[in-house]
Each structure stands twice: as structure tokens, then as C-alpha cells.
Amino acid sequence: MKSAVDTQALIEENQQLHAEMQDLLEQARINQQIMQRHQAFDLRLIGSGEFRDLIETVSLLMPNTFNLEIVTLTLIDHDFDIRRILQDLQIGLDEYPNLLFHVEGSTPLPQDKPTLGAYDLALHKPLFPSYQPASVAVLPLMRHQNPIGCLALGSAHEGRFTGNLATDFIERLASVVAICLENVINNERLKHIGLTDPLTGVNNRRYIEQRMQEEIGRAQRERSALSCLFIDIDHFKRVNDKFGHQSGDDVLREVATRIKKELRLSDSLGRYGGEEFIVLLTQATVHDAARIAERIRASVAQQAILIAGADEALQITVSIGAAAQMPPDRSIPADIARQKLVARADEALYRAKESGRNRVVLAD
Numbered sequence: 001m002k003s004a005v006d007t008q009a010l011i012e013e014n015q016q017l018h019a020e021m022q023d024l025l026e027q028a029r030i031n032q033q034i035m036q037r038h039q040a041f042d043l044r045l046i047g048s049g050e051f052r053d054l055i056e057t058v059s060l061l062m063p064n065t066f067n068l069e070i071v072t073l074t075l076i077d078h079d080f081d082i083r084r085i086l087q088d089l090q091i092g093l094d095e096y097p098n099l100l101f102h103v104e105g106s107t108p109l110p111q112d113k114p115t116l117g118a119y120d121l122a123l124h125k126p127l128f129p130s131y132q133p134a135s136v137a138v139l140p141l142m143r144h145q146n147p148i149g150c151l152a153l154g155s156a157h158e159g160r161f162t163g164n165l166a167t168d169f170i171e172r173l174a175s176v177v178a179i180c181l182e183n184v185i186n187n188e189r190l191k192h193i194g195l196t197d198p199l200t201g202v203n204n205r206r207y208i209e210q211r212m213q214e215e216i217g218r219a220q221r222e223r224s225a226l227s228c229l230f231i232d233i234d235h236f237k238r239v240n241d242k243f244g245h246q247s248g249d250d251v252l253r254e255v256a257t258r259i260k261k262e263l264r265l266s267d268s269l270g271r272y273g274g275e276e277f278i279v280l281l282t283q284a285t286v287h288d289a290a291r292i293a294e295r296i297r298a299s300v301a302q303q304a305i306l307i308a309g310a311d312e313a314l315q316i317t318v319s320i321g322a323a324a325q326m327p328p329d330r331s332i333p334a335d336i337a338r339q340k341l342v343a344r345a346d347e348a349l350y351r352a353k354e355s356g357r358n359r360v361v362l363a364d
């Protein structure tokens with residue numbers, strides 16, 4: 001027969017076991033929640049179709065999911081290839097302070113294995129320009145054995161990332177991010193190719209029409225000014241006939257470059273047809289448009305264009321028709337407003353040609 005003492009010990013042991021089981025259950029519940037959060041994060045990451053999605057997932061969702069103070073993504077883009085595409089697609093880098101670009105010649109990014117440990121100002125400042133964590137994990141992003149950038153995880157806790165922590169989990173995370181990154185960059189590249197004129201590198205007609213429609217809609221809503229320039233190279237057929245098609249192509253490229261130089265970042269330039277370009281000037285009245293058009297005309301006319309194979313530089317001029325959409329009429333659908341604006345600029349261009357070329361004419 002068991003004594004009262006034995007019974008009491010049994011009860012206490014039972015209570016102890018019960019408490020341990022409750023702890024284990026609680027731990028399992030927390031683990032399950034963490035796993036679900038990680039799975040949701042993986043799905044968002046893998047589902048990123050555009051650059052914007054990926055950057056937002058990495059810089060906003062990732063710190064939340066993994067309990068971090070900051071996550072930054074540094075890309076290797078020494079030839080500015082990625083930045084040019086993002087700029088042309090109107091993806092403003094200012095919107096993403098945690099997206100960084102490695103500076104050529106500065107401390108090389110880690111390759112192969114992640115590095116974990118305490119924050120080191122000299123080493124980590126470029127990866128965390130706006131926040132100083134206590135401990136960091138720097139994960140190399142590799143594709144086909146080549147480094148494409150790095151992911152930097154920052155925690156406010158000193159003990160979070162230490163040299164002896166197993167790295168399998170974060171290595172897997174880095175390889176998923178690297179694949180997703182390559183995928184979104186390729187998607188944006190394809191989009192860019194579809195909207196770019198291969199000869200001059202400026203936007204093509206499809207892009208400029210699309211952009212005009214958006215900007216006209218915005219100008220109508222915000223009651224802001226918007227102008228359009230229709231630019232045509234004078235006697236371009238003579239260039240082709242006299243110096244060959246290749247020289248004609250060189251002239252087209254140089255004229256596109258000179259036009260672009262006179263524009264602000266918010267303006268758009270597109271090749272509209274053979275030797276025709278359209279410029280869309282946002283927040284620009286007819287006076288602004290006339291001033292910019294005159295600058296473009298002068299920049300083409302003032303300096304002859306050097307052509308490979310030709311003995312002398314070619315004197316090229318352009319004629320420009322300018323039309324402003326002011327005040328924007330909200331009752332007209334944006335596509336009709338776009339066609340009207342282009343038609344008015346085209347009509348002004350016709351008058352510029354008729355009245356002697358190498359001039360700017362404003363639409364009525």
C-alpha cells in the first residue's frame with residue numbers, strides 16, 4: 001500500500017509533467033506559426049514577378065518575418081545596366097532606400113559562404129548606410145558561380161548572429177533570393193526590350209503612346225500643363241542617298257542623344273517613326289515647350305555630326321512642331337486627347353517644314 005507521501009510525490013511529478021507538456025505544446029504552436037510565416041514569405045518571394053515586388057518583399061516583409069531590424073539588398077551593377085533599365089521603366093530608386101549598388105573598387109562583397117558576427121563599422125557601413133545594427137549576417141547572392149550581390153540582415157541583438165551559428169537556413173534563403181532576383185531582372189529586361197527602339201536606344205512608339213496616355217490622364221486629374229514636341233530630321237533621305245543607310249543610322253543615334261541631353265528625367269523621348277521623334281514634356285506650358293524645342297533645334301544644328309567613313313562632318317538640322325495641352329479638358333477620353341495633341345504638334349511640324357525647316361513652330 002502506497003503511503004500518503006508517495007501519492008503526494010506522484011501528484012507533483014504529474015503536475016510537473018503536465019507543465020512540461022504544456023511548454024512543449026506552446027513551443028510546437030510557436031514553431032508552427034514561424035513555419036507558416038516562413039512559408040508565406042517564401043511564396044511571396046517566389047511569386048515576385050516584378051522588381052518592385054521583390055524589393056518590397058525583401059526590405060519590408062523579410063524583417064517582419066525573421067524578426068530583424070533591417071534587411072538591405074546590394075546589387076553588383078558596375079556597367080549601370082540594371083539601373084538604366086529601372087530608370088527607363090520609371091522605377092525610382094529613391095523609393096527604395098534599402099536597395100543599394102556596390103561601388104566598383106570598394107570593399108568586395110563576400111562570396112561563397114555567409115559571414116556572421118558583430119557589426120563592424122569599416123566593413124558593414126556601406127551595407128547599412130542608414131541604421132547601425134548590433135549583429136549582422138551578410139549573405140552572398142550567387143548565380144552560376146558568379147556573385148550578383150548580397151543580402152545583409154541586421155539585428156539590434158548582439159547574440160542574434162554569431163560566428164558559430166549554423167548557416168544552412170540562411171544559405172538556402174540566399175539561394176532563393178538570388179534565383180528570384182535573376183528572374184525579376186530578366187522580366188524587367190524583356191519588358192524594357194519591348195518598349196525600346198533597338199537602333200537609338202530611346203523608347204519606341206508603343207511606349208511613348210502608352211506614357212502619353214498616362215500623363216494626359218494625370219494632367220487632366222491634377223489640372224497640370226503638358227506639352228508635346230514632334231521632331232523630324234530635315235532632308236534625311238539625302239543623308240541615306242549620299243552616305244548610305246549606315247550613316248543615316250549614325251545620324252539617327254546622334255540626334256536622339258542630343259535631344260535626350262536637353263530633357264529632364266521626368267520627360268520622355270520616343271522614336272515615333274523612321275526619322276521622327278516625339279518628346280513628352282510634363283508640367284510644361286507652351287512657353288516652356290517653345291524654349292526646350294529651341295534648345296533641341298540649336299543643339300542639333302550647332303555642331304556638325306561626325307560619321308564613320310565620311311570625309312567631313314554632316315550638317316544636320318531638325319524641324320519641330322510644339323503643342324501644349326492646356327488647360328486639360330477632363331471630358332475628353334485620354335486616348336482621344338493624345339491623338340489630338342499629336343495631330344496638333346504634327347500640323348505645326350508641317351508648317352515648320354513648309355516655312356523653310358530648321359525651325360520651331362507652335363500649334364494654334
Ligand SMILES: Nc1nc2c(ncn2[C@@H]2O[C@H](COP(=O)(O)OP(=O)(O)OP(=O)(O)O)[C@@H](O)[C@H]2O)c(=O)[nH]1
Nearest residue numbers: 232233234235236237238240245246248249274275
Ligand atoms: N538610315 C535609316 N533611314 C531611315 C530609317 N527609317 C526611315 N529612314 C529613311 O528616312 C527617310 C525619310 O525621308 P522623307 O520622309 O522623304 O523625308 P526627308 O528626306 O527627311 O525630308 P523632309 O522631312 O521633308 O525634310 C527615308 O529615306 C527613309 O528610308 C532608319 O531606321 N534608318
